[in-house]
Amino acid sequence: MQINLQVFENGTAASYAVAELIKEKIKETPDSSFLNIAISGGTTPRMLFELLGNEYGSSIEWKKVRLFWVDERCVEPTDSESNFGMTYDAFLQKTLVQGENIFRMRGEEIPEYEAERYSNLLLKELPASGGYPVFDLILLGMGNDGHTASIFPNDMSLLDSELSVAATVNPYTLQKRLTLTGNTINNAKQIVFMITGESKSKILKEIVENKPNAKNYPAAHIANPKGKVDFMVDKAAAARL
Ligand code: 6PG
Numbered sequence: 031m032q033i034n035l036q037v038f039e040n041g042t043a044a045s046y047a048v049a050e051l052i053k054e055k056i057k058e059t060p061d062s063s064f065l066n067i068a069i070s071g072g073t074t075p076r077m078l079f080e081l082l083g084n085e086y087g088s089s090i091e092w093k094k095v096r097l098f099w100v101d102e103r104c105v106e107p108t109d110s111e112s113n114f115g116m117t118y119d120a121f122l123q124k125t126l127v128q129g130e131n132i133f134r135m136r137g138e139e140i141p142e143y144e145a146e147r148y149s150n151l152l153l154k155e156l157p158a159s160g161g162y163p164v165f166d167l168i169l170l171g172m173g174n175d176g177h178t179a180s181i182f183p184n185d186m187s188l189l190d191s192e193l194s195v196a197a198t199v200n201p202y203t204l205q206k207r208l209t210l211t212g213n214t215i216n217n218a219k220q221i222v223f224m225i226t227g228e229s230k231s232k233i234l235k236e237i238v239e240n241k242p243n244a245k246n247y248p249a250a251h252i253a254n255p256k257g258k259v260d261f262m263v264d265k266a267a268a269a270r271l
Contacts, residue, residue, distance in 0.1 A: 031237070031240075031250065031251075031252065031253045031259055032253070032254070032257065032258040032259065033237075033238060033258060033259055033261050034258040034259070034260045034261065035238060035261045035263065035268075035271075036260070036261065036262050036263070037263055037264070037265060037268040037271075038262065038263070038264050038265070039264065039265060040226075040264050040265070040266075041074060041077050041226040041227075041264050042077065042081070043264070044074075044077075044224060044226060044262045044263065044264050045077045045078040045081045045224070046081065047262055048078050048169070048222060048224060048262055049078060049081050049082055049085075049086055051222065051260075052065075052067070052082070052086075052090070052167070053086065053089060053090050055166065055167060055220075056090055056091055056094050056095060057091075059091075059094045059166075061094075063094070064094055064095065064096045064131070065094055065095050065096070065166050065167065066096050066098065066155070066156055066165050066166045066167075067095060067096070067097055067098065067165065067166065067167045067168070067169065068097075068098040068099060068100045068165045068167070068168045068169070068210060068218070069097060069098070069099060069100060069113075069117065069169050070099075070100040070101060070113070070169055070170050070171045070178075070179065071100075071101065071102070071103070071113030071116055071117075071171070072113075072171040072173075073226075074171050074224045074225065074226045074227075075117075075169060075171055075224060076116055076117075076120050077226075078169070078224065079116075079117055079120035079121035080120045080121065082121055082126075083120060083121040083123075083124045083126070087124060087126055090126075092126040092127050092128075093128065093131075095127055095131060096127075096131040096132075096133065096155070097117075097122075097127055097131065097132050097133065098133045098152070098165065099113060099114065099133070099134065099135045099208075100168060100169070100170060100179045100209070100210050100215070101113065101135070101179045101180040101207055101208060101209040101210065102114060102134075102135035102136075102137045102180075102207065102208045102209075103137055103200075103205055103206075103207055104137045104138075104141050104197075104205065104206035104207060104208065105137050105138070105205075106137065106138045107134065107136075107137065107138065109137075111205070112137055113135075113137075114134045114135070114137070133148075133151060133155065135148055135195075135208045136148075137208065141197030141206050141207075141208060142197045144197070144208055145193065145195045145196055145197045145208055146195075148195045148208065149193060149194040149195040152194055152195065152214070153194070159217055160213075160217065162194050162213045162214045162217040163194055163214055163217065164217050164218065164219065165214075165217070165218040165219070166218070166219050166220065167218065167219070167220045167221075167222065168210075168215055168218040168220070168221050168222070169222050169224060170215070170221065170222065170223045170224070170249070170252065171223070171224055171225065172223060172225050172230055172233070172234075172249045174229045174230065174233070175233075175247075176233045176237075176246065176247025176248060176249050176250065177247075177248050177249070178215075178223070178248050178249040178252060179209045179210055179215060179248075180198055180200065180207035180208070180209035181198075181209055181211070181212060181248040182198070182200065182201050182248065183246055183247060183248060184201045185198060185201075186248060186251070188209065188211050188212060188248075189211070189212030189213075189248060189251045190211075190212055190213060191211040191212070191213065192213075193211050194210070194211060194213070194214045195208060195209070195210055195211065195214070196208070196209055196211050212248070212251060212252070215252055216252060216253055216254065216255065218254065219256060220254070220257075220260070221252060221254050221259045221260065222259075222260040222262060223249070223252075223259065223260065223261045223262065223263075224262050224263075225261060225262070225263045225264075225267045226263065226264040226266065226267050227264070227266050227267055228266040228267070228269055230263075230267040231266065231267050231268065231269045231270045231271075232270060233247055233249070234261075234263065234267050234268065234270070234271070235270040235271055236250075237249060237250045238261070238271060239271075
């Protein structure tokens with residue numbers, strides 16, 4: 031994996047950097063087309079969404095943005111566990127992105143059926159390459175165990191599944207999940223990890239320094255054949271580098 035590592039003072043500074051990256055990509059997006067972004071859940075992405083909602087309402091042409099999800103917990107969208115619900119509370123409720131440009135994973139549906147529906151939706155709404163949809167930008171987080179999206183270390187087969195979207199389970203809580211697969215994620219034009227907190231520092235070091243143990247972490251298998259994967263991290267996560 032080719033990594034473009036950028037270390038910031040804290041999560042807020044990293045969020046500003048990602049917000050500015052999104053702003054620039056939207057500026058580069060022709061008026062007649064969209065910037066198709068897949069977003070993750072978690073506390074780190076939440077910082078970004080709150081920033082976008084509070085400070086980037088007027089400086090970004092949101093009508094060019096279409097939002098998709100990287101993964102979702104199989105709960106109602108109003109559930110406190112819902113990634114959509116988190117994004118709604120932090121950002122979507124400001125209605126900067128119009129409803130028709132928001133493509134929610136329906137966590138309330140039967141997981142296997144929703145995985146198929148969402149996979150078909152992606153192939154309808156996005157360009158495809160090698161049989162997998164192509165996002166313009168995918169924003170990922172990384173868990174303390176090196177998971178990303180809802181691809182956990184106990185199910186690495188999701189990295190090279192023939193599916194675009196899969197139903198899976200969080201092995202620690204047994205919570206059912208929906209997730210983009212590795213082949214879909216790695217098909218994106220640009221992939222950005224947002225990683226903050228000292229709890230990520232050990233695994234981040236192993237991935238950045240390509241240690242033997244890194245192969246055990248799904249996040250280490252995210253690669254962008256078209257270039258580098260951006261790691262936007264705070265000093266706490268980078269503490270061991
Ligand atoms: C999820 C997320 C998950 C998250 C990481 C990082 O649904 O849990 O998609 O992959 O991005 O666990 O979460 P934090 O930023 O909260 O550490």
